[in-house]
Amino acid sequence: xxxxxxxxxxxxxxxxxxxxxxxxxxxxxxxxxxxxxxxxxxxxxxxxxxxxxxxxxxxxxxxxxxxxxxxxxxxxxxxxxxxxxxxxxxxxxxxxxxxxxxxxxxxxxxxxxxxxxxxxxxxxxxxxxxxxxxxxxxxxxxxxxxxxxxxxxxxxxxxxxxxxxxxxxxxxxxxxxxxxxxxxxxxxxxxxxxxxxxxxxxxxxxxxxxxxxxxxxxxxxxxxxxxxxxxxxxxxxxxxxxxxxxxxxxxxxxxxxxxxxxxxxxxxxxxxxxxxxxxxxxxxxxxxxxxxxxxxxxx
Amino acid sequence: xxxxxxxxxxxxxxxxxxxxxxxxxxxxxxxxxxxxxxxxxxxxxxxxxxxxxxxxxxxxxxxxxxxxxxxxxxxxxxxxxxxxxxxxxxxxxxxxxxxxxxxxxxxxxxxxxxxxxxxxxxxxxxxxxx
Amino acid sequence: xxxxxxxxxxxxxxxxxxxxxxxxxxxxxxxxxxxxxxxxxxxxxxxxxxxxxxxxxxxxxxxxxxxxxxxxxxxxxxxxxxxxxxxxxxxxxxxxxxxxxxxxxxxxxxxxxxxxxxxxxxxxxxxxxxxxxxxxxxxxxxxxxxxxxxxxxxxxxxxxxxxxxxxxxxxxxxxxxxxxxxxxxxxxxxxxxxxxxxxxxxxxxxxxxxxxxxxxxxxxxxxxxxxxxxxxxxxxxxxxxxxxxxxxxxxxxxxxxxxxxxxxxxxxxxxxxxxxxxxxxxxxxxxxxxxxxxxxxxxxxxxxxxxxxxxxxxxxxxxxxxxxxxxxxxxxxxxxxxxxxxxxxxxxxxx
Numbered sequence: 124x125x126x127x128x129x130x131x132x133x134x135x136x137x138x139x140x141x142x143x144x145x146x147x148x149x150x151x152x153x154x155x156x157x158x159x160x161x162x163x164x165x166x167x168x169x170x171x172x173x174x175x176x177x178x179x180x181x182x183x184x185x186x187x188x189x190x191x192x193x194x195x196x197x198x199x200x201x202x203x204x205x206x207x208x209x210x211x212x213x214x215x216x217x218x219x220x221x222x223x224x225x226x227x228x229x230x231x232x233x234x235x236x237x238x239x240x241x242x243x244x245x246x247x248x249x250x251x252x253x254x255x256x257x258x259x260x261x262x263x264x265x266x267x268x269x270x271x272x273x274x275x276x277x278x279x280x281x282x283x284x285x286x287x288x289x290x291x292x293x294x295x296x297x298x299x300x301x302x303x304x305x306x307x308x309x310x311x312x313x314x315x316x317x318x319x320x321x322x323x324x325x326x327x328x329x330x331x332x333x334x335x336x337x338x339x340x341x342x343x344x345x346x347x348x349x350x351x352x353x354x355x356x357x358x359x360x361x362x363x364x365x366x367x368x369x370x371x372x373x374x375x376x377x378x379x380x381x382x383x384x385x386x387x388x389x390x391x392x393x394x395x396x397x398x399x400x401x402x403x404x405x406x407x408x409x410x411x412x413x414x415x416x417x418x419x420x421x422x
Numbered sequence: 423x424x425x426x427x428x429x430x431x432x433x434x435x436x437x438x439x440x441x442x443x444x445x446x447x448x449x450x451x452x453x454x455x456x457x458x459x460x461x462x463x464x465x466x467x468x469x470x471x472x473x474x475x476x477x478x479x480x481x482x483x484x485x486x487x488x489x490x491x492x493x494x495x496x497x498x499x500x501x502x503x504x505x506x507x508x509x510x511x512x513x514x515x516x517x518x519x520x521x522x523x524x525x526x527x528x529x530x531x532x533x534x535x536x537x538x539x540x541x542x543x544x545x546x547x548x549x550x551x552x
Numbered sequence: 553x554x555x556x557x558x559x560x561x562x563x564x565x566x567x568x569x570x571x572x573x574x575x576x577x578x579x580x581x582x583x584x585x586x587x588x589x590x591x592x593x594x595x596x597x598x599x600x601x602x603x604x605x606x607x608x609x610x611x612x613x614x615x616x617x618x619x620x621x622x623x624x625x626x627x628x629x630x631x632x633x634x635x636x637x638x639x640x641x642x643x644x645x646x647x648x649x650x651x652x653x654x655x656x657x658x659x660x661x662x663x664x665x666x667x668x669x670x671x672x673x674x675x676x677x678x679x680x681x682x683x684x685x686x687x688x689x690x691x692x693x694x695x696x697x698x699x700x701x702x703x704x705x706x707x708x709x710x711x712x713x714x715x716x717x718x719x720x721x722x723x724x725x726x727x728x729x730x731x732x733x734x735x736x737x738x739x740x741x742x743x744x745x746x747x748x749x750x751x752x753x754x755x756x757x758x759x760x761x762x763x764x765x766x767x768x769x770x771x772x773x774x775x776x777x778x779x780x781x782x783x784x785x786x787x788x789x790x791x792x793x794x795x796x797x798x799x800x801x802x803x804x805x806x807x808x809x810x811x812x813x814x815x816x817x818x819x820x821x822x823x824x825x826x827x828x829x830x831x832x833x834x835x836x837x838x839x840x841x842x843x844x845x846x847x848x849x850x851x852x853x854x855x856x857x858x859x860x861x862x863x864x865x866x867x868x869x870x871x872x873x874x875x876x877x878x879x880x881x882x883x884x885x886x887x888x889x890x891x892x893x894x895x896x897x898x899x900x901x902x903x
Contacts, residue, residue: 176903203648222649293470296472
């Protein structure tokens with residue numbers, strides 16, 4: 124399958140608010156996709172739609188080629204770790220593995236037990252007694268051991284300390300290296316996305332602001348600094364993302380496929396955080412450019 | 423076996439850092455012909471980075487002829503970068519140690535030593551390339 | 553899925569089933585003793601039973617248990633079923649494994665439903681145990697003074713006998729799961745389920761039970777032996793002391809009396825008794841020689857009979873017990889099926 128997730132005009136409405144609107148995406152297989160955006164932007168909604176926990180109010184979504192909320196959803200091929208990595212507090216680690224084995228036809232028990240041993244999880248311990256990081260690892264084990272084609276992770280490291288977070292992500296990357304699995308991972312930490320992901324989706328105020336291969340995106344976006352100039356004077360192939368001016372100087376973030384040859388510009392490369400912030404500030408017009416949007420670098 | 427580390431603030435892309443670290447290890451003799459590089463799995467497990475980053479770095483090293491991938495086994499060093507400068511390393515290290523002792527006796531702390539070395543190194547570089 | 557259902561359910565299940573099984577053992581042990589008691593002296597049965605404290609306790613506790621079972625199952629087995637998963641967020645874990653939500657719910661309802669039927673079997677056991685008592689009542693040896701003498705067909709005991717408790721248990725389970733899905737929080741769902749189940753257990757005998765079968769009607773004559781009570785407007789001889797109401801014993805052992813009313817010779821309900829009945833009333837002892845008094849009562853009733861007045865009584869005979877049981881169980885099961893259908897529809901929607 125070349126596309127793991129496809130959506131067209133996808134929207135979800137709760138009472139009178141659209142939590143997600145006009146979402147059109149095509150996510151290629153074999154990638155680690157980072158879904159970023161501030162809290163409340165619609166990331167969880169999109170992921171819940173992707174695993175069939177919600178049904179669309181508008182548009183459609185296909186995961187692994189089928190409607191995830193429909194009768195032939197390929198649930199056995201999608202591994203999901205929900206927000207706050209829920210586990211059954213009263214069930215032991217071993218019970219959780221048995222749950223995975225009984226409820227999944229493609230369950231790889233050797234892989235599961237090996238992971239648990241390697242992670243140092245006591246099989247007889249109840250999940251309620253595990254630390255946050257261990258619970259996240261258990262939830263990840265359940266998702267990994269069913270040998271899915273796609274893994275969907277909703278802010279799995281949000282409430283973990285930095286060490287647990289690093290271990291979880293390292294573990295996830297190992298799984299990606301070993302198995303042919305695509306990953307969609309949502310996070311409000313751009314630093315994690317920077318390390319782990321090669322495809323980016325930016326979601327702000329319930330809409331997709333940007334989607335694409337990270338390498339391509341970083342190659343095609345530039346920061347132009349130079350003497351003050353009006354936007355209209357820029358060549359047509361340069362799409363302005365953000366603009367800021369002092370009385371003498373202009374700074375633009377532009378997107379273009381062509382090289383920037385104008386010698387009056389100092390051309391700089393953006394890092395991922397700059398890129399995401401640029402699109403986030405573009406999404407919220409009317410706010411002064413100097414106001415920092417609510418994306419945290421570190422919680 | 424060497425171990426990689428990433429400096430998130432160096433401005434150098436992760437895959438470039440990996441390439442540089444392999445080259446440095448080769449130059450310093452930490453890696454010799456026939457040695458195995460850490461597997462992609464081990465590297466990403468430790469650094470929590472995308473496997474493609476490591477693959478890209480290893481591919482570039484392979485293009486430079488420094489390593490070769492053996493499918494199913496791993497990536498191995500085929501050529502070292504040690505050259506005759508290795509002989510000079512000993513005396514140079516001794517000189518450095520003497521200089522460091524002098525700097526300490528003069529009362530410089532670690533940060534000052536590093537800053538002094540850094541600025542001298544960089545201005546010397548600039549003069550060389552100018 | 554079977555394993556998971558059992559693993560999550562086992563404590564709840566065992567707590568209830570073991571308690572009920574323990575009581576079933578008590579029934580099994582004391583049942584034959586009760587049967588012997590009846591067989592040895594049917595006429596004396598109730599007076600001997602009146603002295604047997606333990607058997608009376610078994611009767612009362614058993615009836616109370618069977619009445620409690622539906623609410624307990626609904627509240628502790630049904631209401632937490634989905635709500636607990638929603639509160640803990642574990643629905644995101646278990647519904648994204650490879651089983652469909654329909655299969656998840658179906659397996660759970662099937663297994664818990666079977667356990668509910670098992671719990672409900674206590675009612676069958678109790679009905680069997682009460683066999684001698686019910687036989688005694690139907691044989692006319694009944695004692696109306698205590699609960700023991702109440703026919704099993706009457707509303708007080710009907711809901712704790714036969715198959716109806718099994719149906720109620722399943723309905724309570726369905727109510728619990730429905731509350732779980734709609735209210736989404738365990739405590740709230742448990743409270744709502746309790747209110748609903750108890751409400752139904754009260755409403756059924758009052759609103760539904762009387763209308764399911766056509767009652768039999770009988771017209772009885774009046775006599776001092778069968779007179780149950782008489783109400784007059786005042787002491788005999790005074791103004792306005794005509795009879796307001798007469799009550800008569802129904803001579804149908806084991807039957808459930810629905811209503812009785814005095815009718816005149818044409819069959820119409822009597823609104824006002826004739827004026828001469830003012831001398832009938834049971835007030836203070838009469839003056840010697842006057843028309844009223846104990847002897848006067850008998851004359852009064854004879855005159856009512858002679859003038860063609862009768863007491864019309866509607867009732868369901870004891871033989872209707874199982875028919876009524878099956879009808880009501882059927883209704884209750886149909887409601888349970890309806891609610892279950894709703895649950896299967898709801899589980900597939902957004903959460």
